[in-house]
Amino acid sequence: MRTLITGGAGFIGSHIADLLSDQGHEVVVLDNLLRTAHGSPRPPGYTGRHRFLRGDVTDAELVAELLDGVDAVCHQAAVVGHGVDPSDAPSYALNNDYGTAVLLAAMHRAKVRKLVLASSMVVYGEGRYECPIHGIVPPSSRKQSDVDAGCFEPACADCGAELDWRLVPEDAPLRPRSSYAATKLAQEHLAAAWARQTGGTVWAMRYHNVYGPRMPQNTPYAGVASLFRSSLLRGEAPTVLEDGKQQRDFVHVHDVARANVLALETDGPEGDLTPLNICSGQPHSVGELAEELAKACDGPAPKTIGGARPADVRHVVADPARARRLLGFTARTGFAEGIAGFATAELREPVGS
Numbered sequence: 001m002r003t004l005i006t007g008g009a010g011f012i013g014s015h016i017a018d019l020l021s022d023q024g025h026e027v028v029v030l031d032n033l034l035r036t037a038h039g040s041p042r043p044p045g046y047t048g049r050h051r052f053l054r055g056d057v058t059d060a061e062l063v064a065e066l067l068d069g070v071d072a073v074c075h076q077a078a079v080v081g082h083g084v085d086p087s088d089a090p091s092y093a094l095n096n097d098y099g100t101a102v103l104l105a106a107m108h109r110a111k112v113r114k115l116v117l118a119s120s121m122v123v124y125g126e127g128r129y130e131c132p133i134h135g136i137v138p139p140s141s142r143k144q145s146d147v148d149a150g151c152f153e154p155a156c157a158d159c160g161a162e163l164d165w166r167l168v169p170e171d172a173p174l175r176p177r178s179s180y181a182a183t184k185l186a187q188e189h190l191a192a193a194w195a196r197q198t199g200g201t202v203w204a205m206r207y208h209n210v211y212g213p214r215m216p217q218n219t220p221y222a223g224v225a226s227l228f229r230s231s232l233l234r235g236e237a238p239t240v241l242e243d244g245k246q247q248r249d250f251v252h253v254h255d256v257a258r259a260n261v262l263a264l265e266t267d268g269p270e271g272d273l274t275p276l277n278i279c280s281g282q283p284h285s286v287g288e289l290a291e292e293l294a295k296a297c298d299g300p301a302p303k304t305i306g307g308a309r310p311a312d313v314r315h316v317v318a319d320p321a322r323a324r325r326l327l328g329f330t331a332r333t334g335f336a337e338g339i340a341g342f343a344t345a346e347l348r349e350p351v352g353s
């Protein structure tokens with residue numbers, strides 16, 4: 001199989017490229033290197049192993065050229081971040097949505113019918129909750145006054161009862177809370193329309209909180225695991241927001257790469273997009289993450305400081321059943337083992353801007 005990986009020099013894309021090559025597949029990497037996992041203009045490991053081209057997914061001519069002879073596309077290139085400042089929306093839309101539209105048009109012309117798309121748990125917005133009286137309810141947005149008063153759990157909008165979190169299945173309502181999240185969902189819509197128009201197949205990989213080697217560091221968008229680790233390695237205590245009891249699904253990048261390779265190798269439903277939670281199925285709190293990392297780095301104990309960032313959600317805990325059923329994917333890296341390895345893993349500085 002010959003695969004074009006956009007964003008193939010990035011944190012997740014580079015692991016997919018390595019795994020595909022290890023398994024004897026042919027890989028073409030397109031990356032603008034604005035924020036690479038490897039941090040150098042020609043990332044070590046690419047020379048000779050993968051065909052590597054520095055360029056942008058919005059460059060229609062280049063994308064068309066690279067699709068020659070390609071069987072499938074793994075689209076990882078995106079501007080990531082929190083996207084809470086509306087003035088960043090044009091940049092997200094240009095790179096994530098216009099870039100995806102260019103790629104899909106080129107795939108149509110080149111008759112490439114298979115796409116694996118990097119999506120994100122951010123498309124859900126807040127997680128799934130059950131009220132003891134009203135059953136599954138849409139979570140109301142947390143008020144700043146509640147957060148300031150130290151009340152972090154979402155309450156039922158109808159009766160005010162405290163809600164229990166539940167696993168989020170792929171057919172949960174999609175309520176993006178940031179420009180970034182909206183552009184990830186728009187990517188899914190563009191790809192779904194392309195699949196319906198062309199009979200193509202799309203697996204939309206809704207990544208949960210991915211961590212592991214080559215994770216970016218020293219950027220506020222790095223993700224909590226990387227930011228905690230950087231603080232600990234500087235000898236500073238990681239600062240835990242809220243009360244530290246907010247839950248996430250931390251999934252190791254090696255598992256995420258394997259899920260992508262399985263998706264590339266698995267025939268999906270034709271003429272549609274199939275979203276999949278890519279997660280471990282083992283929720284952990286942010287407080288636990290801080291404790292585990294502090295232990296593994298032999299650093300100072302975490303400090304819980306309350307507060308929350310705009311657009312922060314409380315618990316997003318994914319249901320892994322569909323990816324298991326359709327791809328045979330189960331995450332193999334346990335939390336304690338993954339975090340211990342991550343404490344000493346090689347991370348990279350972002351380059352460019």
Ligand SMILES: Cc1cn([C@H]2C[C@H](O)[C@@H](COP(=O)(O)OP(=O)(O)O[C@H]3O[C@@H](C)[C@H](O)[C@@H](O)[C@H]3O)O2)c(=O)[nH]c1=O
Pocket residue numbers: 080081082120121122208209210221222223224225227228239240241242246248286312313
């Ligand atoms: C950065 C940071 C976060 N947190 C908390 C805030 C959240 O409740 C929880 C998780 O935070 P984050 O990893 O920042 O994000 P997050 O769980 O909101 O998830 C997002 O992460 C972004 C980086 C990605 O762009 C998104 O695609 C998505 O994965 O950890 C801290 O307690 N201390 C910190 O220093």
